Every structure is written in structure tokens, then in C-alpha cells.
Amino acid sequence: MIITKKREFKDLMENIKGYKSFFLIGCSECATLCGTGGEPELKSMKEVLEAEGKAVTGSFIAKTGCQVLGTKVELKPFKDAIDKAECIIVMSCGAGTQTAVELYEDKAVYPANDSLFLGNMTRLQFFDERCSLCGRCILDKTGGICPITACPKGILNGPCGGCKDGHCEISPDIKCAWVRIYERMKKLNKLQELCETTIEAKDWSAAQKPRTLIAREEKKK
Numbered sequence: 001m002i003i004t005k006k007r008e009f010k011d012l013m014e015n016i017k018g019y020k021s022f023f024l025i026g027c028s029e030c031a032t033l034c035g036t037g038g039e040p041e042l043k044s045m046k047e048v049l050e051a052e053g054k055a056v057t058g059s060f061i062a063k064t065g066c067q068v069l070g071t072k073v074e075l076k077p078f079k080d081a082i083d084k085a086e087c088i089i090v091m092s093c094g095a096g097t098q099t100a101v102e103l104y105e106d107k108a109v110y111p112a113n114d115s116l117f118l119g120n121m122t123r124l125q126f127f128d129e130r131c132s133l134c135g136r137c138i139l140d141k142t143g144g145i146c147p148i149t150a151c152p153k154g155i156l157n158g159p160c161g162g163c164k165d166g167h168c169e170i171s172p173d174i175k176c177a178w179v180r181i182y183e184r185m186k187k188l189n190k191l192q193e194l195c196e197t198t199i200e201a202k203d204w205s206a207a208q209k210p211r212t213l214i215a216r217e218e219k220k221k
């Protein structure tokens, strides 16, 4: 999931100071789980905007805010409320915000959240970064633990000399990614495989932005 956190309200207020009326869009997926774009957050945004003398013409929570066509269909019943608003505030990730930009080319659109990383919710409202979207996954070689993401240096054949008592020199709160990989491979009885594997210097061309994927073409291969 995409991990988001609320932007400073004063920064949003600075963005929208020239507008009086707003339509709010949240997202039922990641932003709801992050507590940045679900029902309670939209309700609270409406209240604080109204307290600032702004009008909220309506609000809506997209099923999946980054799904452009689906969101376009879902928003049809809100046409009048959106027409009445001078500006749209999107309470999802940056991709969801850009869905609104694409659907409403002539209307101002501002994000309420910062998009931080791709991660997992490991317990309630606690998120861990797990994947850096490198484009060529090496989890098959590392026991399913990503050193590009879990090691602050992204070391592909570790650990480095900074590993102390199994922890990372960057912070004692971080367990060394390569110690985790070693322990996992040991549990799987695959230490020999780990010892015999050298991960080659990464070809970052698959991470060149902006990236596009036509999944239906891939299916034909």
C-alpha cells in the first residue's frame, strides 16, 4: 500500500487561500487505512474548512482513487457539487490527486497528504517501508527480504562493516537487513545458496521514470 500522512494544515490553507468553495475526495483503500482519507478525515476536513469560513459543496470517497476510469464513473452523481466548487482537495496519495487533475482539467486541485512510501501495515497505524519499486525484483535471491529498501545503504551483498550486534550503524533501532536475510536463509536451510550467490551491480534502467506498463500486452507473451 501507499503510505500517506497529512500535510500541515497551514500549508494547505496557503495553497487554497484564493478559493472559497471546495469538493473533497478521499480513497477507500490505502488512505483510509493510513487515516488520511477515510470518512472521519473527510468529516474533520469539512469542519476545519467551514471553521475557516470556507464552503464545502460535497465530498466523496473513491473506491480506488488511482483508478481513473472507475473514479470518473463513481463521480458522475456528484457533478453538481463539483461544478459548484472552485477547488478540489484530494485526501489520498499523489496518484489519487492526479486522477482528479486528469478528470477536472479546468479546476484547481490540491493534495491534503504527503505520499511517503510503499509499505506494509504491520499493526494498527504502524507502517514499514518494504519495496522501493526498483523494477527488477531480487527477493528470489534474498529470502524475500529487500536489501534495497531495508538496508539504508541499499547494499546488495552485505552486511557492511557497520553491522554491530546484528544492528545497523545508521541506527540501533534498525536490525541489519543482511543479518535478517542470513537468519531467514538459515531457517530455510539455504545458507549454502546464499554463500554461493553474488548479486550483480543493479541495472537501474527498469527504474527510469516515468514508467508505463500495458498489462494486457504482457499477458499475450
Ligand code: SF4
Pocket: 130, 131, 132, 133, 134, 135, 136, 137, 138, 139, 146, 147, 148, 149
Ligand atoms: S528488489 Fe526491487 S522490486 Fe523487489 S522488493 Fe526490493 S525494491 Fe521492490
Ligand code: SF4
Pocket: 150, 151, 152, 153, 154, 155, 158, 159, 160, 161, 162, 163, 164, 167, 168, 169, 170, 175, 176, 177, 178, 179
Ligand atoms: S549494517 Fe546492515 S543494514 Fe546497515 S548499512 Fe550495513 S549492511 Fe545495510
